[in-house]
Amino acid sequence: MKRDPQRPECRPEPPLPPFLLPSSTSSSAPGEAEGAEPQLTPPVWIFGYGSLVWRPGFEFTSRKVGFIRGYSRRFWQGDTFHRGSERMPGRVVTLLEDGGACTWGVAYEVRGEQIAASLQYLNMREAVLGGYDTKLVKFHPQEKDAEEPILALVYIATPQNPSYLGPASEEDIAAQIIVSSGCAGHNIEYLLRLADFMRYFCPQAEDKHLFSIEEALISILPCLYCTEEPLEETASDPQKSKS
Ligand SMILES: N[C@@H](CCC(=O)N[C@@H](CS)C(=O)NCC(=O)O)C(=O)O
Numbered sequence: 001m002k003r004d005p006q007r008p009e010c011r012p013e014p015p016l017p018p019f020l021l022p023s024s025t026s027s028s029a030p031g032e033a034e035g036a037e038p039q040l041t042p043p044v045w046i047f048g049y050g051s052l053v054w055r056p057g058f059e060f061t062s063r064k065v066g067f068i069r070g071y072s073r074r075f076w077q078g079d080t081f082h083r084g085s086e087r088m089p090g091r092v093v094t095l096l097e098d099g100g101a102c103t104w105g106v107a108y109e110v111r112g113e114q115i116a117a118s119l120q121y122l123n124m125r126e127a128v129l130g131g132y133d134t135k136l137v138k139f140h141p142q143e144k145d146a147e148e149p150i151l152a153l154v155y156i157a158t159p160q161n162p163s164y165l166g167p168a169s170e171e172d173i174a175a176q177i178i179v180s181s182g183c184a185g186h187n188i189e190y191l192l193r194l195a196d197f198m199r200y201f202c203p204q205a206e207d208k209h210l211f212s213i214e215e216a217l218i219s220i221l222p223c224l225y226c227t228e229e230p231l232e233e234t235a236s237d238p239q240k241s242k243s
Contacts, residue, residue, distance in 0.1 A: 044115050045152035046122070047139050049073055049105035050093040051082070051190060052155075053197045057125065058118035060108040065201050066141040067102040068154065071095040074209060075173050075191075077157040078165040081129045082184035090180035090187035091165060091173055093194070094132070094157035104202040107139045107152050122155065131161035142202070170209070174216035191217060 047068060048056060056063075077094040084090025095103060110118045126132040132155035139152040157164060168176075180187035195214045198207055 042115060043109050043111045044119075045107045045109055045139060045150050046118060047105055047107045047137060047152040047154040049095065049103050049154070050194060051184070052108075053106045054193045055184075056106075056108055058108075058110070058121045059114050060118070061111045061114065062109040064107050064109075064139075064141040064143070064150075065104070066107060066139055066143075066146070067104045067202075067205070068137045068139055068152075069102050070097060070099055071103045071137075071156075072098040072101040072209065073103045073207060074167075075177075075213060076164065076166050076168075077131065077161075078163040079130065079180075079182065079187075080163065081182055082125075083182045083187040083190050084180040085182060088180050089163070089165070089176075090182055090190070091176050092130075092187075092190060094164075095154070102205070104142075104198065104205045104207070106197075106201075107141070107150060119153075126155040130155070130157065131163040132157045133161070170212040171216045174213050174220060177213070177217060178220060188217065188221075 043061065046052070046056075046060075049068075050073075072095070073093050074096045075091045075093055076096070077092050078084065078089040079092045080086045080089045082090070083092055108118075127134075135154050135156055137152055137154050138149035140146065140149045159166065177187040177191050184190075191210075191214060195210055198205060198210060
């Protein structure tokens with residue numbers, strides 16, 4: 001896919017300074033480190049790259065489409081609550097450290113009372129229910145005139161969390177998504193909404209993993225994308241509409 005010369009090339013990011021944000025799997029919300037001052041200063045930016053791109057679930061002041069460097073998005077996290085069950089775990093996305101890669105998503109700006117409310121909500125949704133930890137990353141807005149990257153909080157499910165499923169073929173991932181649903185809805189919806197986000201908001205970006213799974217899912221369930229014959233065809237040949 002042709003890259004837009006205006007867009008910053010995706011190259012390895014220099015390491016971030018260490019920060020004291022606790023792992024959000026601890027009982028405290030991110031930013032409430034035991035005995036240490038939180039490193040996030042208002043306004044706080046939260047980067048989403050999975051369900052957060054279409055369903056943040058918290059109030060925010062503004063949002064920007066953009067990317068982070070050094071990570072690839074992978075359907076390698078199991079989910080037995082939002083998009084799956086204990087008996088049929090679903091698959092949702094996490095980030096894999098990958099020096100030369102970029103992951104596109106949405107960063108949300110939260111201010112004032114929105115900060116504590118969003119972090120408490122996400123601590124429950126992502127950490128407690130989802131097994132995700134928090135990290136700080138540099139977010140690059142897609143606006144061409146965007147100068148500096150923005151420090152943002154991101155939720156990542158590491159291989160150490162109990163729901164981590166790890167790599168599988170795109171076909172096996174699609175087959176697992178097809179049979180999984182949970183409290184937030186079907187796992188198919190999760191995949192297709194993420195694929196639609198990338199098509200409409202980041203058409204210049206590549207995500208072979210995501211679109212290969214979507215293709216595998218459509219090859220198993222062609223009805224998902226079957227369309228009626230174009231009207232103009234049946235109009236020109238009325239016999240067709242009778243078949
Ligand atoms: N942390 C990623 C992934 C978050 C994610 O998709 N988490 C799932 C599982 S815990 C979730 O919140 N699902 C809600 C839904 O599927 O609507 C993001 O920033 O979007």
